[in-house]
Amino acid sequence: MTERYAEKIETALKSFITDHPGTLTREQAISTILENWFASHGYLPPQQEGLRPEELDASNDD
Structure with missing residues (x-):
């Protein structure tokens, strides 16, 4: 992997941690990112937790 x-x-990871206050550590952030990626690409079953607050908008109202 190149330095650039x-x-x-690393910059993206720091931004993710800032945007997700419940993510306390770098390892938790990496784990969350990988879990979301694996689930969205069919490698893990999708989580049944519902939407995160930042994903909610008027189109989610039923």
């Missing part, structure tokens, strides 16, 4: 690529990943 690693820097971009």
Whole structure:
């Protein structure tokens, strides 16, 4: 992995942690990202927790 690529990943990871206050550690953030990616690509069953607050908008109202 190139240094520039690693820097971009680290910046994105820090942004993710900032945007998800319940994520306390770097390892938790990486785990959450991987779990979401694996679930959205069919490698894990989808979570049944519902939507995160940042995913809610008027189109979600039933």
